[in-house]
Structures are given as structure tokens and as C-alpha cells.
Amino acid sequence: MTDPTPNQATTEGKKSLPFQAEVAQVLKLVIHSLYSHKEIFLRELVSNASDALDKLRFRNLTEPELMGNDPRLEITIAPDKEKGVLVIRDTGIGMTEAELIENLGTVAHSGSRAFLEQLSKAGTAKDVNLIGQFGVGFYSAYLVADRVEVITRAAGPGQRALLWSSDAQSTFTIEPTTRAERGTEIILHLRPEHKDFLDEWRIRDLVGRYSDYVAYPIKLEKKPEKDEKPEQPEQINRANALWQRPKSEITDAQYDELYKHLTHDFEPPIARTHFKVEGTQEFAGLLFIPRRPPFDLYDGRKPRGVRLFVKRVFIMDDVEEVLPPWLRFMRGVIDSDDLPLNVSRELLQDSTILHAIKKQVTKKTLDLLEEMAKERKDDYETVWKNFGQVLKEGLALDSEYKERIAPLLRYGSSHGEGLVSLADYVGRMKEGQEGIYYLFGESTASLQNSPYLETLTSRGFEVLFMSDPVDEWAAEGLREFQGKPLVSAMRTDLKLPLDEEQKKTKEEASTRLQPLILRMVKVLHDRVREVKVSDRLTNTPSCLVLPDGGTPAFMERLLKERGRGIPHAKRIFEINATHPIIESLASLVEKDAESPKIDEWIDILYDQALLTEGATIDDPNRLARRIASLLTEVATGGATKQG
Numbered sequence: 310m311t312d313p314t315p316n317q318a319t320t321e322g323k324k325s326l327p328f329q330a331e332v333a334q335v336l337k338l339v340i341h342s343l344y345s346h347k348e349i350f351l352r353e354l355v356s357n358a359s360d361a362l363d364k365l366r367f368r369n370l371t372e373p374e375l376m377g378n379d380p381r382l383e384i385t386i387a388p389d390k391e392k393g394v395l396v397i398r399d400t401g402i403g404m405t406e407a408e409l410i411e412n413l414g415t416v417a418h419s420g421s422r423a424f425l426e427q428l429s430k431a432g433t434a435k436d437v438n439l440i441g442q443f444g445v446g447f448y449s450a451y452l453v454a455d456r457v458e459v460i461t462r463a464a465g466p467g468q469r470a471l472l473w474s475s476d477a478q479s480t481f482t483i484e485p486t487t488r489a490e491r492g493t494e495i496i497l498h499l500r501p502e503h504k505d506f507l508d509e510w511r512i513r514d515l516v517g518r519y520s521d522y523v524a525y526p527i528k529l530e531k532k533p534e535k536d537e538k539p540e541q542p543e544q545i546n547r548a549n550a551l552w553q554r555p556k557s558e559i560t561d562a563q564y565d566e567l568y569k570h571l572t573h574d575f576e577p578p579i580a581r582t583h584f585k586v587e588g589t590q591e592f593a594g595l596l597f598i599p600r601r602p603p604f605d606l607y608d609g610r611k612p613r614g615v616r617l618f619v620k621r622v623f624i625m626d627d628v629e630e631v632l633p634p635w636l637r638f639m640r641g642v643i644d645s646d647d648l649p650l651n652v653s654r655e656l657l658q659d660s661t662i663l664h665a666i667k668k669q670v671t672k673k674t675l676d677l678l679e680e681m682a683k684e685r686k687d688d689y690e691t692v693w694k695n696f697g698q699v700l701k702e703g704l705a706l707d708s709e710y711k712e713r714i715a716p717l718l719r720y721g722s723s724h725g726e727g728l729v730s731l732a733d734y735v736g737r738m739k740e741g742q743e744g745i746y747y748l749f750g751e752s753t754a755s756l757q758n759s760p761y762l763e764t765l766t767s768r769g770f771e772v773l774f775m776s777d778p779v780d781e782w783a784a785e786g787l788r789e790f791q792g793k794p795l796v797s798a799m800r801t802d803l804k805l806p807l808d809e810e811q812k813k814t815k816e817e818a819s820t821r822l823q824p825l826i827l828r829m830v831k832v833l834h835d836r837v838r839e840v841k842v843s844d845r846l847t848n849t850p851s852c853l854v855l856p857d858g859g860t861p862a863f864m865e866r867l868l869k870e871r872g873r874g875i876p877h878a879k880r881i882f883e884i885n886a887t888h889p890i891i892e893s894l895a896s897l898v899e900k901d902a903e904s905p906k907i908d909e910w911i912d913i914l915y916d917q918a919l920l921t922e923g924a925t926i927d928d929p930n931r932l933a934r935r936i937a938s939l940l941t942e943v944a945t946g947g948a949t950k951q952g
């Protein structure tokens with residue numbers, strides 16, 4: 310490091326000093342960068358001003374002479390279109406000469422050093438884009454200005470005002486100047502192509518976007534036109550970081566107002582949690598659950614809605630940086646005191662601080678949901694109806710949180726109307742019941758009449774109804790609850806307990822129906838994996854059940870519609886030995902194995918089972934013709950030929 314030597318006086322009282330080599334390097338990059346977000350300069354300079362005000366307020370506690378009789382703590386932005394100059398002024402701590410040289414002539418602070426390390430790794434100029442990923446504090450002024458002047462006067466009696474100036478070549482100058490009040494003024498001589506930063510609306514927009522919650526008032530000072538009277542500067546930020554204040558001081562209406570401001574929702578949120586985490590990382594959080602689903606919940610774009618602030622300065626609003634994707638419906642604010650302001654998105658992703666924050670925020674969100682589920686059941690049902698689908702994704706995506714998500718799940722059930730929790734279910738389980746039965750299909754209404762329920766409900770076993778596309782995947786992720794496995798009522802391995810009598814009857818039926826089973830295998834061999842006697846049916850003649858690892862028909866169809874078709878696993882065709890159709894068919898096979906009716910009926914039974922399973926049939930017209938012909942036959946009591 311080369312220490313600048315403050316002894317090169319040129320004209321009276323004016324010193325010209327070289328920048329430290331690293332600063333020169335940063336400046337060169339800033340100036341030549343093609344970085345598209347040049348606007349961040351304002352955020353950086355306002356944040357420096359806010360830091361300077363923080364420092365003053367803090368030191369003034371023990372050195373009240375610093376503030377003296379000027380209690381103003383504020384930031385002013387003053388555009389001057391005539392001169393092409395933008396001024397950012399604060400009434401903060403200011404800088405002494407030594408500080409000015411140290412702070413604006415060397416790279417001593419963490420951000421820029423890390424930036425330079427990144428650069429040396431990436432190989433100098435080739436990666437000018439890096440600058441885009443990285444704020445560089447004060448030097449970002451040169452993104453838009455070709456010359457920057459800093460007028461500063463350190464707080465406290467007896468301090469001199471100084472003017473620092475540089476056009477970002479290899480040197481800067483310092484000279485005495487006049488300034489009546491303490492604080493710092495950054496004067497940006499904007500390059501011609503960046504004169505738009507002098508527009509009032511542009512400044513308002515940028516302050517609103519990045520610095521709305523900076524704790525001090527940010528005022529816009531308008532230069533009066535020739536014949537106009539000067540106006541009082543107008544405050545253009547809210548300066549009210551509600552989340553940093555104690556809960557006891559905040560009303561519901563204030564919380565709701567902030568929520569509406571952040572989300573543009575016209576309804577208040579259904580729930581909120583406001584917390585401060587202290588310890589290794591310090592941050593404040595204020596999270597809301599919207600009453601209705603935000604429009605971007607399923608559109609595949611990165612959801613935005615939880616804003617990350619560093620010391621009240623907005624950094625980004627990528628929900629997924631602070632919460633897992635299955636909590637993407639949350640809205641609100643996280644404000645860290647530990648993250649560096651000028652950290653890049655890429656660095657953020659690797660940041661251990663951010664990982665720790667994400668864990669805590671996830672925990673706080675789950676705490677809120679749990680509390681609602683226990684204490685505000687009706688509201689929780691609304692939350693569940695709106696966001697349950699998203700929350701369930703967590704079962705498959707994040708095994709770490711499975712145990713916490715499981716008690717929050719709610720399903721329709723054969724037990725009756727309304728939603729039930731897994732804990733309710735387990736509490737009602739029958740003796741000898743091995744698992745938590747569930748049935749997957751298009752809607753609760755269609756599931757209620759499903760043949761797959763027949764035996765289960767007749768034995769008094771409750772069955773959960775799952776009708777979200779994500780359910781199958783989620784149930785597989787969950788696998789069990791309180792030691793009870795989740796068992797699909799459609800699966801082949803249902804393992805219903807059979808008593809000796811039932812076992813005997815089933816074996817006898819299998820033997821008795823063997824010729825029919827063989828015939829069915831012959832007719833359906835390319836469509837089903839196996840034909841067997843069922844122990845799950847009571848009123849329905851036949852059904853299709855899933856082999857291990859098979860995907861339910863509804864899901865297969867959905868995936869196909871989304872262009873992500875998967876191979877179809879052949880089903881097991883189960884027949885109900887006591888059903889009159891099966892009995893008649895079996896005796897027909899015995900008496901008249903040549904009858905063309907046999908194969909036709911088998912086809913019809915198969916198509917019917919497909920419909921019950923929720924699948925589509927290849928040729929609905931053929932099925933319709935066959936049913937019509939069967940009915941005609943019954944109606945006429947004769948032998949009409951089928952087509």
C-alpha cells in the first residue's frame with residue numbers, strides 16, 4: 310500500500326495527493342464499466358450520509374458539543390439543472406482532513422477490498438462486469454459523474470471546512486473552503502448522458518425504491534425558476550422503518566398500512582409476525598401472510614415480496630434469498646445489521662450470514678403458522694386453502710422441515726365434512742389399522758364415491774382425500790406421521806388384515822375364478838400387468854390398482870398436459886369375486902367359452918375401471934356403442950349383435 314503523503318502543496322492551501330494504487334484501479338473500473346444499474350450511486354451516497362448521521366447521533370450522547378445548537382439530522386438532495394450538478398448533503402459527523410484523506414483516498418473498508426480480491430481472481434479488466442455485481446461505496450459516484458467534489462466540516466467547535474475534488478484521474482486535491490454547518494456535501498458533476506438524474510421524478514423514484522426507510526428525512530430541494538419563490542424542501546422518504554420499533558408502539562393500522570405499501574394489496578394481511586433476532590446475527594423481521602394468494606404464486610417467475618434491507622437500505626426483494634420456495638407466499642421485510650451494504654447478489658448466495666438468517670426466518674414463519682393452526686383455526690383454514698399447495702412442496706423439497714410441516718397439513722376425509730389434520734386422523738385410528746390411508750384423485754367430490762374406499766370404509770378405516778397435483782409427491786416425501794406409514798388406497802400392497810375365514814374365501818374364489826382370470830389375462834395382456842381377486846371391493850365389479858412406484862392416472866394426465874409425460878406403469882386388474890357380473894361371466898366361461906360376449910364384457914369392465922381410476926379411455930365411442938348394445942339386448946331380451 311502506498312500511503313498518500315499530504316505535503317504536496319500546489320497553490321496556497323491546496324494540496325494535490327495521489328490516490329492509493331487500489332483506488333485508482335477501482336476508479337478506472339467504475340468509469341469504464343458498462344454497468345447498467347448506474348442508479349445505485351444514489352443509494353450508496355444516501356447510505357453513507359445516513360451512516361454519518363448515525364455516527365453523530367451516537368457520539369453526541371457523550372459529546373453534546375458535536376451537535377451544539379443545531380439538532381437537525383437530515384439528508385438533502387439538490388438537483389441543479391442549469392449547472393448539471395446533483396448535490397447530496399447531510400448534517401452528519403463530517404470529516405477532518407486526515408479522515409478525508411484516509412476515507413476518500415485509500416481502500417480501507419471491507420467492501421472495496423473484497424471487490425478488489427474478486428477482481429484479482431477474475432483477472433483485471435476482462436471482468437468489468439463485476440462492478441455491476443458490487444457496490445463500491447463512495448466511488449460509485451463516478452458511475453455518473455466525471456468530477457466529484459466533497460465539501461465537509463467535521464462536527465464540533467473549531468473544525469475547518471474542506472473541499473475535496475477529483476476527476477478520478479490519479480490524484481485528488483484538498484483545500485480549505487467555507488461551510489457554516491457541520492456535515493458533508495457530495496457534489497456530482499454529471500456526465501451529459503446522465504443528466505436524467507436531475508429530474509425530480511427520477512430522484513423520487515430512486516429514493517422511494519431504495520431509501521424509503523432510511524431513518525432520517527431525505528429532502529428534495531428544488532431550485533426556484535427565475536420568478537418563483539423558493540420552496541421549503543419536501544421530504545420524499547417515509548423515514549419510518551416500522552420494523553425497527555418495539556411492537557408495543559405499533560398499532561394494527563400501522564402494520565396494515567405498511568403491508569399495503571409493500572405489496573400493493575388492497576386488503577390487510579391475515580396474519581403477521583414481528584421479531585428481532587439478537588446474538589450472532591442481528592436482524593429485525595416483519596412478515597405477513599396475505600389474505601389472498603398473490604398473483605405470482607405459480608407463474609414460475611422468481612417470487613418477489615420479502616424485501617431484504619441492510620441497515621434500513623433496500624437491497625433486493627427475492628423471496629427465495631430469505632425463505633425456502635415453499636414459503637414463497639410470505640411478504641414483508643428483513644433488515645440485517647450484519648450484512649455489508651455493498652454485497653453482491655452472488656456473494657449473498659454464499660453468505661453464511663444470509664444462510665443463518667434464512668433458517669431463522671423459516672423458523673419464525675413456521676412458528677406463526679403453527680400458532681394460527683392452534684389458536685385461530687378458521688383463519689388457518691383460509692391460509693391452508695390459499696397456500697397449502699405451496700407449503701406441501703416443502704415435504705418433498707426440504708426433508709429438514711418435514712417434521713414441522715406435517716402437523717400443519719389439512720385434508721378432506723371420509724370421516725365427514727371439513728378438513729382434518731394428521732393428528733386428528735391418528736387419534737381416531739382403529740385398533741389393528743396399520744397406516745394412514747389416503748386416496749388421490751381429481752376432486753374430493755369424485756373421491757367420495759370411489760370404489761377404492763369400499764372395503765376401507767366398510768371396515769371403519771378413515772381415508773384422507775388428496776386432490777392437489779402436488780399431493781402424491783408430497784405424500785411420498787412425508788412417508789409417515791407419528792410412526793404410522795402413509796398408504797395409498799390405490800396401491801396393490803394395501804395389506805388389509807384378513808381373518809382366517811376371509812383368507813379361505815379369497816383362496817377359494819381365486820381357484821374358482823381361475824378360468825375367468827386366465828381369459829382376462831389373455832384379453833388384457835398388453836394392458837394390465839396381472840389379474841387377481843380383490844379384497845378391497847364390495848359394490849364394484851372391478852378396479853385397477855397401482856403397482857409399486859406407479860403414478861396415479863390423474864397425475865399422469867397432468868404431467869402429459871404440461872409436456873412432461875412419463876412412461877405408463879401397467880396396472881393390476883382386480884375383480885370382485887362376489888359381484889353378480891363377475892359371477893355370471895365366470896359361469897359363461899365355464900359353459901360357453903366360445904361366446905363372443907366374454908371378451909366384450911371383459912373389455913367393458915376394463916374401460917369402466919379406467920374411468921374409475923380417473924384415466925381416459927382410448928375409444929370412448931366403442932364403449933358407448935357396447936353399452937348401448939348391451940342395454941338393447943336386455944331391453945329386447947334377445948340376442949342383438951354387438952358392433
Ligand SMILES: Nc1ncnc2c1ncn2[C@@H]1O[C@H](COP(=O)(O)OP(=O)(O)OP(=O)(O)O)[C@@H](O)[C@H]1O
Nearest residue numbers: 357358361403412418419420445446447448493651
Ligand atoms: N457523507 C459522509 N459523511 C461522513 N463520512 C463519509 C461520508 N461519505 C463517506 N464517508 C467516509 O468515507 C468512507 C468510505 O466510504 P465508502 O462509501 O467508500 O465506503 P464505506 O461506506 O466505508 O464502506 P461500505 O460501503 O463497504 O459500507 C466511509 O467509511 C466514511 O468514513
